[in-house]
Amino acid sequence: MGASQSDARDVATCLNLIPDSYTFIPVDLGNCCAHLFHRLEPDGFIMSQQSSQGVSRRGFLKGSGAAVAVSTVVSSTEAEAAAPGLQVVSGETSITLKVNGKSMTAKVEPRTTLLDVLRYQFDLTGAKPVSLGGSSGASTVLIGGKAVMASTTLALAVAGKEVTTCESLGGDAVPAAFVEHDAQQCGFCTPGFVVAVRAFLNKYPNATEEQIRAGLNGNICRCGTYANILQAVVSLVKGNSNG
Amino acid sequence: MAEVTYNWPENHKARLIGKRVSRLDGMEKSTGAAKYTYDINLPKQLVVRALGCPHAHCRVISVDASATEKVPGVVLVHLIKAPKPGDEPVEIRADGTLLVAVAAETEAIAAEGVSKLKVKYELLESFVADHDLQAAEAKKRTKKAGGGIELDEAIGEPGDDDDEEEWEEQKVQQLFAQSKYVVEGNYGIDTITHCCLEPHGSTLHWDGDRLKVNHSTQNVSRTDDGYADALKISADEVDVHCEYIGGGFGSKFKPDYWGIAAAEIAKQTGRPIKFLLTRDQELKIGGNRPSGFIDVKLGADENGVVQVWDSHHWGTSGFNGSTVSVGNFPYVFRPKNWRRRATGIITDNEPSVAWRAPNHPQACAITQTAYDDLAAKMQADSLDIFLRNLENIDSPEKSLVYAEQLRIGADLIDWRKHWHLHGKGKRRGSVVEGLGIGIHKWGGTANSSNCLLKIHPDGGVESYCGTQDLGTGTRTICAMVLAETLGLPIEAVKVNIGSSTYPFSGASGGSTTVGAVSESHRRAAQEVLAQLFDLVAKRLEVPAEKLEASNGNISVVGYSDKSMSWKQACSLIGIQPLEVTSIYKRGDDSPLSSSNVAGCQMARVAVDTDTGVVKIIKMVAVQDMGLVMNRKTAESQIYGALIMSIAAALFEQRINDPKTGAFINSELDSYRLPRLGDTGELVVHFHEPENERARGVIGLGEPPAISGGAAIANAVCNATGVRVPTLPLTPKRVLDALRTAKG
Numbered sequence: 001m002g003a004s005q006s007d008a009r010d011v012a013t014c015l016n017l018i019p020d021s022y023t024f025i026p027v028d029l030g031n032c033c034a035h036l037f038h039r040l041e042p043d044g045f046i047m048s049q050q051s052s053q054g055v056s057r058r059g060f061l062k063g064s065g066a067a068v069a070v071s072t073v074v075s076s077t078e079a080e081a082a083a084p085g086l087q088v089v090s091g092e093t094s095i096t097l098k099v100n101g102k103s104m105t106a107k108v109e110p111r112t113t114l115l116d117v118l119r120y121q122f123d124l125t126g127a128k129p130v131s132l133g134g135s136s137g138a139s140t141v142l143i144g145g146k147a148v149m150a151s152t153t154l155a156l157a158v159a160g161k162e163v164t165t166c167e168s169l170g171g172d173a174v175p176a177a178f179v180e181h182d183a184q185q186c187g188f189c190t191p192g193f194v195v196a197v198r199a200f201l202n203k204y205p206n207a208t209e210e211q212i213r214a215g216l217n218g219n220i221c222r223c224g225t226y227a228n229i230l231q232a233v234v235s236l237v238k239g240n241s242n243g
Numbered sequence: 244m245a246e247v248t249y250n251w252p253e254n255h256k257a258r259l260i261g262k263r264v265s266r267l268d269g270m271e272k273s274t275g276a277a278k279y280t281y282d283i284n285l286p287k288q289l290v291v292r293a294l295g296c297p298h299a300h301c302r303v304i305s306v307d308a309s310a311t312e313k314v315p316g317v318v319l320v321h322l323i324k325a326p327k328p329g330d331e332p333v334e335i336r337a338d339g340t341l342l343v344a345v346a347a348e349t350e351a352i353a354a355e356g357v358s359k360l361k362v363k364y365e366l367l368e369s370f371v372a373d374h375d376l377q378a379a380e381a382k383k384r385t386k387k388a389g390g391g392i393e394l395d396e397a398i399g400e401p402g403d404d405d406d407e408e409e410w411e412e413q414k415v416q417q418l419f420a421q422s423k424y425v426v427e428g429n430y431g432i433d434t435i436t437h438c439c440l441e442p443h444g445s446t447l448h449w450d451g452d453r454l455k456v457n458h459s460t461q462n463v464s465r466t467d468d469g470y471a472d473a474l475k476i477s478a479d480e481v482d483v484h485c486e487y488i489g490g491g492f493g494s495k496f497k498p499d500y501w502g503i504a505a506a507e508i509a510k511q512t513g514r515p516i517k518f519l520l521t522r523d524q525e526l527k528i529g530g531n532r533p534s535g536f537i538d539v540k541l542g543a544d545e546n547g548v549v550q551v552w553d554s555h556h557w558g559t560s561g562f563n564g565s566t567v568s569v570g571n572f573p574y575v576f577r578p579k580n581w582r583r584r585a586t587g588i589i590t591d592n593e594p595s596v597a598w599r600a601p602n603h604p605q606a607c608a609i610t611q612t613a614y615d616d617l618a619a620k621m622q623a624d625s626l627d628i629f630l631r632n633l634e635n636i637d638s639p640e641k642s643l644v645y646a647e648q649l650r651i652g653a654d655l656i657d658w659r660k661h662w663h664l665h666g667k668g669k670r671r672g673s674v675v676e677g678l679g680i681g682i683h684k685w686g687g688t689a690n691s692s693n694c695l696l697k698i699h700p701d702g703g704v705e706s707y708c709g710t711q712d713l714g715t716g717t718r719t720i721c722a723m724v725l726a727e728t729l730g731l732p733i734e735a736v737k738v739n740i741g742s743s744t745y746p747f748s749g750a751s752g753g754s755t756t757v758g759a760v761s762e763s764h765r766r767a768a769q770e771v772l773a774q775l776f777d778l779v780a781k782r783l784e785v786p787a788e789k790l791e792a793s794n795g796n797i798s799v800v801g802y803s804d805k806s807m808s809w810k811q812a813c814s815l816i817g818i819q820p821l822e823v824t825s826i827y828k829r830g831d832d833s834p835l836s837s838s839n840v841a842g843c844q845m846a847r848v849a850v851d852t853d854t855g856v857v858k859i860i861k862m863v864a865v866q867d868m869g870l871v872m873n874r875k876t877a878e879s880q881i882y883g884a885l886i887m888s889i890a891a892a893l894f895e896q897r898i899n900d901p902k903t904g905a906f907i908n909s910e911l912d913s914y915r916l917p918r919l920g921d922t923g924e925l926v927v928h929f930h931e932p933e934n935e936r937a938r939g940v941i942g943l944g945e946p947p948a949i950s951g952g953a954a955i956a957n958a959v960c961n962a963t964g965v966r967v968p969t970l971p972l973t974p975k976r977v978l979d980a981l982r983t984a985k986g
């Protein structure tokens with residue numbers, strides 16, 4: 001489906017609103033142009049919103065060079081070489097994840113997302129299933145300090161890695177600033193935002209207001225708490241209390 | 244005990260009411276400790292996913308679930324809206340309608356099970372062109388949706404021999420002929436969806452014959468009825484809980500048919516069930532707001548005061564074929580002569596439900612744009628035209644309030660500095676800027692609410708109320724009212740809400756909740772305090788009316804040495820807690836709450852005429868609301884409402900494929916919502932003239948969510964000199980309008 005002239009220009013204009021980690025696929029949707037926002041995860045994962053349907057329970061392709069250091073025993077029943085250097089893992093497997101500093105064991109299939117593990121096996125329900133394609137940012141967690149959508153990250157891919165969820169940020173300055181500036185209404189988007197802000201401030205501790213407006217567009221709030229979030233982040237930068 | 248006179252503390256005495264108080268559950272929400280319906284995991288629960296109908300209009304002939312049943316971990320396949328073998332086909336009228344549910348050990352297995360269902364459909368012709376009245380008429384997809392006419396008394400009445408309609412037509416045309424300025428225009432606003440971030444649904448289980456439901460609901464006290472009715476049990480056998488809800492906006496009042504299906508599946512499997520909609524389903528069937536499109540002709544005198552309004556509007560509320568209600572046309576303004584008519588269009592879409600300020604945002608966006616076009620036609624200042632037309636509004640007693648609010652708004656947005664005639668502003672490259680206005684109104688009467696308040700002999704305070712906190716900060720306001728009244732710190736009161744086992748409190752819809760809980764909690768606290776004062780008065784040997792509760796003490800006014808700590812006072816209660824249940828009924832005359840607010844919003848935008856992209860530079864909201872309860876959360880409500888207005892004005896729209904009827908942008912990557920960087924500078928002003936506080940509490944959720952769309956649309960017109968007729972003002976629509984204007 002080709003983008004019309006106006007779509008293309010629209011995309012270009014919107015680019016400055018969106019952080020670098022997004023790629024744009026303009027599509028023509030009937031009487032308006034809309035854009036598909038796909039977030040490229042640090043490990044290069046891209047998943048569609050059909051994640052749990054689209055990824056089969058059988059096929060998780062482990063690339064030899066890809067950053068999928070599965071540190072646990074993979075009790076694969078049907079392991080087979082799909083291509084040189086690649087290995088197919090299938091069936092249910094036990095993996096260990098380091099979540100909020102604790103080692104935790106989960107039973108996963110190739111298709112199991114990190115979000116599923118957190119919510120259903122560890123009862124860490126702060127990260128929310130809002131849009132499985134990751135375009136809402138509600139399932140944001142930190143992996144190795146980087147903001148990642150747990151809904152588009154396969155659990156196998158993060159085995160052995162350091163996962164930080166909002167639940168561990170109780171003593172952090174970000175939630176406190178969110179409370180002070182009332183950056184939450186229904187609160188369903190809030191944990192994702194809190195983690196995204198934490199990651200953003202780690203990278204840009206002295207962000208200007210302009211940078212904040214440009215750098216926190218991976219998350220959606222339906223209740224409209226953006227003005228309050230902005231105030232919270234500005235105060236964190238100013239107060240220099242974001243550590 | 245003397246009869247209690249309900250009142251609010253005077254401003255200078257209030258410690259909490261009207262101040263900026265942080266919401267009590269903010270930390271829980273920020274750190275994931277707040278458990279929403281979706282977050283509750285019950286032991287041994289099954290997760291349900293359902294197949295949504297992929298067609299807008301079809302018959303479901305048969306379902307083959309054999310492959311699904313073979314998927315390891317699938318426990319039950321349950322028909323929702325699909326025929327059993329041998330049954331008649333089931334007609335489906337909306338994309339996304341849930342046909343078959345699959346209960347499984349995990350969400351992923353349930354989804355896999357759904358993907359393996361084989362369903363036979365017979366496709367039927369669909370119709371989704373809600374903007375196209377002629378096409379709808381040709382397809383017999385229209386329904387009359389009301390209308391009426393009112394002419395100035397001076398015009399007289401039709402004679403006995405006159406055909407009434409002909410006479411009216413003649414008079415209307417005469418009025419146009421006498422008008423100095425006549426504006427004809429068409430305007431529109433697309434259907435949007437509620438798009439709650441927590442989808443609709445429940446996590447529930449049967450405890451013997453009792454159904455225990457965690458349900459994402461705005462109606463904690465009365466969702467039990469819906470379950471009970473459908474399941475043929477009695478409402479006292481259903482408990483509904485909702486401590487936290489991830490958005491409702493008018494769409495979460497009922498169990499919904501998937502809630503009933505969850506209860507049935509739980510019964511059949513004997514296991515707890517979690518059944519929440521997917522994002523795609525949430526957008527398709529979780530609630531939407533009717534569209535509205537209008538043909539308007541208005542006539543104004545030499546001052547730009549509209550003398551005659553004539554409109555016909557249409558739109559869709561889905562397959563039940565209604566549109567925006569006609570009663571509010573033109574919105575807020577009410578010229579002496581008006582004729583208006585509405586036509587509903589039957590489209591193959593899920594029926595709409597209440598959406599924050601039902602009907603008002605659409606009515607505002609498609610009628611106040613015509614008033615702005617009058618300013619454009621006259622080459623006059625829009626602000627002046629809005630001000631002059633305040634002489635004819637539907638609540639004339641509010642005209643001074645609007646005038647004052649417009650003046651304040653104009654100051655805050657620097658109107659005089661930035662104003663230019665429509666399309667006559669300076670250009671910076673391809674960018675032009677503009678200003679626009681909208682004004683609104685809302686009732687906001689307090690809903691019914693009861694509160695059980697317990698004071699324990701050890702000084703503990705706890706309250707129970709079957710209300711809910713949608714994010715407005717209800718929980719915090721309950722605590723503020725109790726703490727203020729009892730003279731205690733806010734942490735000293737334990738507020739319990741969110742359960743149907745607590746005293747009844749009305750649904751949260753129509754800005755009725757803060758008023759409701761303020762009524763019930765203040766009443767309960769004042770009554771309990773009066774009882775406590777009686778006990779303390781006896782002990783201190785002073786008249787009870789000389790006592791006051793403040794700073795954790797009960798003391799004699801003017802004699803600070805004559806006092807008792809709260810704890811000591813409570814020890815006088817005896818061994819059983821002091822309990823009071825207050826009852827407030829909606830409509831009861833009360834000094835604590837009232838209704839009817841005005842409000843205005845202004846927008847300053849930048850439009851890139853090369854790309855069609857509109858950016859918000861600044862928006863200003865001026866809002867009266869009676870007695871402000873929590874200044875912090877009230878401000879957040881208005882910020883949020885402004886942002887929702889930006890969403891509907893610039894971004895969100897349901898897009899149906901014209902051929903298949905399918906709702907094609909039902910994911911958050913294509914159903915566009917504003918992001919943090921899209922909102923510009925937002926300014927909130929509480930309009931609190933001297934007597935405002937005396938009006939008591941008035942609901943705030945809806946009013947600021949109304950006029951922002953009109954303000955933005957008018958600002959874009961002011962910037963470009965061209966009316967982009969239909970909201971959202973997407974880049975394509977802006978470019979199309981600019982091209983059409985160029986010819």
Ligand code: FES
Pocket residue numbers: 184185186187188189190220221222223224225440489490714
């Ligand atoms: S607070 Fe409700 S979605 Fe953000």
